[in-house]
Amino acid sequence: MFDWLHTDVETAAKRLLGSEIIREFDDSSSVRAKIVEVEAYDQTDPAAHSFAGPSPRNKAMFLGSGHLYVYFTYGMHYCANIVTGPAGHGSGVLIRALQPLEGWEAIRRNRPGLPDGQLTNGPAKSCQSLGIDFSLSRHDLSAPPLRLIQTEYLPEDQILATSRIGISKARNKLRRFYITGNRYVSGE
DNA sequence: CACACGATTGTCT
DNA sequence: GACAATCGTGTGT
Numbered sequence: 001m002f003d004w005l006h007t008d009v010e011t012a013a014k015r016l017l018g019s020e021i022i023r024e025f026d027d028s029s030s031v032r033a034k035i036v037e038v039e040a041y042d043q044t045d046p047a048a049h050s051f052a053g054p055s056p057r058n059k060a061m062f063l064g065s066g067h068l069y070v071y072f073t074y075g076m077h078y079c080a081n082i083v084t085g086p087a088g089h090g091s092g093v094l095i096r097a098l099q100p101l102e103g104w105e106a107i108r109r110n111r112p113g114l115p116d117g118q119l120t121n122g123p124a125k126s127c128q129s130l131g132i133d134f135s136l137s138r139h140d141l142s143a144p145p146l147r148l149i150q151t152e153y154l155p156e157d158q159i160l161a162t163s164r165i166g167i168s169k170a171r172n173k174l175r176r177f178y179i180t181g182n183r184y185v186s187g188e
Numbered sequence: 189c190a191c192a193c194g195a196t197t198g199t200c201t
Numbered sequence: 202g203a204c205a206a207t208c209g210t211g212t213g214t
Contacts, residue, residue: 039195047195057210075207077196094195124196166195 001142002066004150005084009091012065012084013040013177014159016093020101020149023130031103031130033120035095037178037185039164041081042091046169050090060138061090066148070127070137077124078133082141082148096165096176098126099184121186154179 005012016035023031041048049058049071060069064087070080081092098120100107107129111119120126127133132146141148161174165188178185 041195049195052211055210071195072209073194074196075194075209079195081195096195122196164195168194 002148005065005082006086007084009040009042009084009093010175010177012091013038013093013175014156015153016082017159017177017179018154019151021095021098021130022147022149023103023106023132024145025106025131026145029103029106031106032101033098033103033107033130034101035097036099036182037095037097037176039094039096040091040175040177041094042085043089045173045175047164047167047173048090048092050092054090058090061092062088063138064088066141068132068136068139068141068146070132070134072134073124078127079123080127080132080136094123095126096123097121097178097182097184097186098129099182100129117183121184123186 016038019035021033043050050061054062061083063083065084067083069083069092070078072078081094083092085091107119110129110131120129136146158180159177160180162176163171164176
């Protein structure tokens with residue numbers, strides 16, 4: 001099912017750009033959105049939550065490709081990773097920004113009063129817009145209410161690589177990837 | 189048990 | 202551009 005994520009984490013991160021997420025809510029409304037910005041983390045990376053090995057917090061990162069790892073930070077924000085690689089390898093791709101395709105009403109309900117460009121242009125904003133919290137951590141992304149849909153891989157010339165945002169370790173690595181010129185990418 | 193800090197965001201100057 | 206909000210996790214005593 002998720003063989004296409006069964007690679008090194010940087011390749012998986014670039015393959016995830018342009019792929020789509022479908023979120024279905026209890027009231028039967030739904031959202032479809034395209035992944036436009038990501039960051040790659042694996043167990044050899046001092047900036048990764050999995051660097052020191054499995055723990056109660058990060059165990060979802062070791063479940064293998066196609067699972068969701070949700071973490072809670074700054075006492076108020078959730079962020080989500082798509083786990084990549086084989087089970088036992090603590091690697092994942094942080095979803096940093098989305099481009100809404102369908103279900104704008106549901107997104108606006110989750111993030112009231114904000115202009116279109118500020119609904120999903122950040123990792124915690126993206127989670128809030130999709131209503132993602134701990135109840136979806138360890139979720140298998142082949143099943144409702146949250147699914148990951150493979151799309152055609154983007155050509156390299158539509159992908160830009162930069163250093164990651166908001167980390168203090170391994171700043172030199174170019175492991176943030178986003179779609180060139182996309183309006184919904186987060187700020188620096 | 190105490191404490192420092194974080195893969196962030198929104199608000200205020 | 203600076204800073205507060207707010208708490209789980211990891212590390213050290």
